[in-house]
Amino acid sequence: MTRELLKGNIAIAEAAVRAGLEAYFGYPITPQTELLEYLSVRMNELNRVFLQAESEVAAINMVYGAACTGVRVMTSSSSPGISLMQEGLSYIAGANLPCVVVDMMRGGPGLGNILPSQGDYFQITRSAGHGDYHPIVLAPASVQEAIDFTTLAFDLADQYRHLVILAADGQIGQMMEPAELPPMTEPRKTPPEWALRGAQDRPRNVISSLFMSGEAEEAHNIAIQKRLRKIKKTEPRWQEYNTDDAQLLVIAYGSAGRVAYSALEAARANGLKVGLMRPQTLWPFPEERLSELADRVEMCLVVEMNAGQMLEDVRLATGGQIPVQFYGRMGGIVPSSEEVLKAIETHYNHAAHHA
Amino acid sequence: MLQVVAQPIMQTVYQRPECLTDHHTHYCPGCTHGIAHRLLAEAIDELGIRTQTVLVAPVGCSVFVYDYFNVDACVAAHGRAPAMATGLKRVLPDRMVITYQGDGDLVSIGAGEILHAAARGEHITTIFVNNAVYGMTGGQMAPTTLVGQKTTSSAQGRSVSSTGYPIRMSELLSSLDGTAYIVRRSLHDPASIRKAKKAILTALKVQQAGLGFGMVELLSTCPTNWGIAPDKALEWLETNMLPYYPVGDYKVVPEVAAL
Numbered sequence: 117m118t119r120e121l122l123k124g125n126i127a128i129a130e131a132a133v134r135a136g137l138e139a140y141f142g143y144p145i146t147p148q149t150e151l152l153e154y155l156s157v158r159m160n161e162l163n164r165v166f167l168q169a170e171s172e173v174a175a176i177n178m179v180y181g182a183a184c185t186g187v188r189v190m191t192s193s194s195s196p197g198i199s200l201m202q203e204g205l206s207y208i209a210g211a212n213l214p215c216v217v218v219d220m221m222r223g224g225p226g227l228g229n230i231l232p233s234q235g236d237y238f239q240i241t242r243s244a245g246h247g248d249y250h251p252i253v254l255a256p257a258s259v260q261e262a263i264d265f266t267t268l269a270f271d272l273a274d275q276y277r278h279l280v281i282l283a284a285d286g287q288i289g290q291m292m293e294p295a296e297l298p299p300m301t302e303p304r305k306t307p308p309e310w311a312l313r314g315a316q317d318r319p320r321n322v323i324s325s326l327f328m329s330g331e332a333e334e335a336h337n338i339a340i341q342k343r344l345r346k347i348k349k350t351e352p353r354w355q356e357y358n359t360d361d362a363q364l365l366v367i368a369y370g371s372a373g374r375v376a377y378s379a380l381e382a383a384r385a386n387g388l389k390v391g392l393m394r395p396q397t398l399w400p401f402p403e404e405r406l407s408e409l410a411d412r413v414e415m416c417l418v419v420e421m422n423a424g425q426m427l428e429d430v431r432l433a434t435g436g437q438i439p440v441q442f443y444g445r446m447g448g449i450v451p452s453s454e455e456v457l458k459a460i461e462t463h464y465n466h467a468a469h470h471a
Numbered sequence: 472m473l474q475v476v477a478q479p480i481m482q483t484v485y486q487r488p489e490c491l492t493d494h495h496t497h498y499c500p501g502c503t504h505g506i507a508h509r510l511l512a513e514a515i516d517e518l519g520i521r522t523q524t525v526l527v528a529p530v531g532c533s534v535f536v537y538d539y540f541n542v543d544a545c546v547a548a549h550g551r552a553p554a555m556a557t558g559l560k561r562v563l564p565d566r567m568v569i570t571y572q573g574d575g576d577l578v579s580i581g582a583g584e585i586l587h588a589a590a591r592g593e594h595i596t597t598i599f600v601n602n603a604v605y606g607m608t609g610g611q612m613a614p615t616t617l618v619g620q621k622t623t624s625s626a627q628g629r630s631v632s633s634t635g636y637p638i639r640m641s642e643l644l645s646s647l648d649g650t651a652y653i654v655r656r657s658l659h660d661p662a663s664i665r666k667a668k669k670a671i672l673t674a675l676k677v678q679q680a681g682l683g684f685g686m687v688e689l690l691s692t693c694p695t696n697w698g699i700a701p702d703k704a705l706e707w708l709e710t711n712m713l714p715y716y717p718v719g720d721y722k723v724v725p726e727v728a729a730l
Binding site: 138139141165167169170171173174175177178179180181182183184185187189203204207211312313314315316317320321322323324325326 | 521522523524525527528534537541542543544545546547548551554555556557558559560561562563566567583584587
């Protein structure tokens with residue numbers, strides 16, 4: 117395979133096709149619309165299902181229906197659209213169905229703007245709808261990682277019969293980078309045994325998230341929680357840079373993670389012992405590893421494109437062992453590496469002064 | 472001596488359709504959901520499509536249809552059955568996809584989904600049970616509640632000045648080019664019930680033939696929430712609902728004649 121110059125939204129769309137995507141339902145919203153536009157042509161070429169829905173509410177419920185058939189299905193949207201999808205996401209989670217949702221996050225709250233943001237962290241990692249559950253949330257920091265995580269998202273969704281959200285910010289969706297797409301894989305031939313395809317030569321299948329008795333509903337929840345514990349144990353993913361001798365650990369994901377990496381390089385050039393942890397799964401959050409690192413470093417600095425949302429997970433993981441500082445920009449502003457370096461230097465010197 | 476023994480001729484003339492499970496339904500005495508279920512089940516059996524059918528349940532009194540029908544089934548979010556059915560049918564174009572929805576589900580919260588599914592001409596069949604009230608939540612006003620009709624959320628009678636007018640969904644949807652078969656029938660007497668059965672059969676054939684979106688609206692009773700005895704409820708339907716919701720064929724494309 118060869119590297120080609122690819123735009124994030126297009127790269128995710130083609131990666132999904134190559135992962136065996138059989139049905140896509142979506143609604144236009146900036147900054148993810150190219151994904152929908154690309155698939156409107158590509159899915160038709162392959163005689164697969166593409167449909168532009170009348171709303172995000174309808175789109176996610178079409179995904180819910182298509183997921184019942186046992187095929188690989190996806191939708192994509194951006195923050196206000198993801199808000200509208202909360203209902204369907206909860207039903208999909210409650211019905212134990214696999215599907216992939218792309219959230220190309222933009223500035224909020226409300227209509228906000230179309231600039232890159234990480235303001236949906238709470239919305240997508242906590243439950244993404246009513247009830248007790250967490251989606252698996254993957255946070256790519258480059259076009260290549262967006263491609264790789266798209267493949268991974270479908271595999272995890274199928275493996276756990278679970279909702280997977282690919283959470284990138286508008287910058288990942290809109291920028292072009294050299295990246296390599298995986299080879300084409302064909303959609304699977306045999307549907308899973310729980311799929312709704314007509315009760316031919318077997319008892320009927322029912323897909324529902326309705327349990328009238330408290331006992332049955334609790335048993336259903338216990339099963340979901342058991343699955344979540346397994347995911348939490350097995351699936352946390354992250355990358356570390358210069359953590360071996362770090363005194364100050366920066367924690368940042370997605371585009372903020374890339375900016376933080378540039379700041380880290382500059383800080384190291386200045387002789388500061390700075391490390392970086394970049395979570396690739398926002399749920400499950402890599403809390404165990406962060407807790408280990410907190411034993412070794414003197415301070416954490418969380419950098420996000422929001423008012424401090426992952427910050428809460430970092431505080432939970434570090435359990436008050438060390439100070440946790442925060443640097444964030446809001447409103448769709450991507451921080452520069454210079455301002456992150458300045459934040460690093462300020463806290464680093466402050467820690468050294470008190471050491 | 473030759474003995475002649477009369478052999479009684481036994482023939483089954485009425486039985487539970489194969490398409491219905493042996494669950495007892497939870498419906499109140501006098502509710503016409505049971506009749507609507509029976510008609511749909513008979514139609515599915517007669518067409519021999521039970522093993523090719525996926526049924527989408529609504530939220531409302533008929534949420535448990537998946538317990539009563541012996542077919543693959545799922546439960547949609549409130550009002551979203553047509554969107555869910557769209558997802559199912561687009562992936563499985565050779566299967567029969569049916570939504571069963573009440574008036575709160577279809578006309579109120581799901582107005583957008585049914586409208587667009589109909590406009591797209593989705594090859595699905597919708598059984599729309601209209602009893603002019605929210606049943607499961609205990610008799611609140613629906614978009615189909617008649618002017619002046621008393622409900623638990625319009626205790627003084629539905630007022631036009633604050634809530635406007637009841638929506639005639641069959642008439643509304645029939646204006647859309649994507650629809651192939653939109654009819655309204657009633658379940659208040661045996662003759663009407665027989666006509667309703669025929670309409671459901673036709674609607675399923677419309678889906679089989681891929682002619683476009685099909686819906687059968689069934690005027691129904693809700694004795695419990697109307698606060699009327701079952702026999703009087705049938706009369707109430709005839710007297711009050713039929714004038715506002717006339718039974719009839721609102722959209723029948725020419726191809727239906729050949730089915």
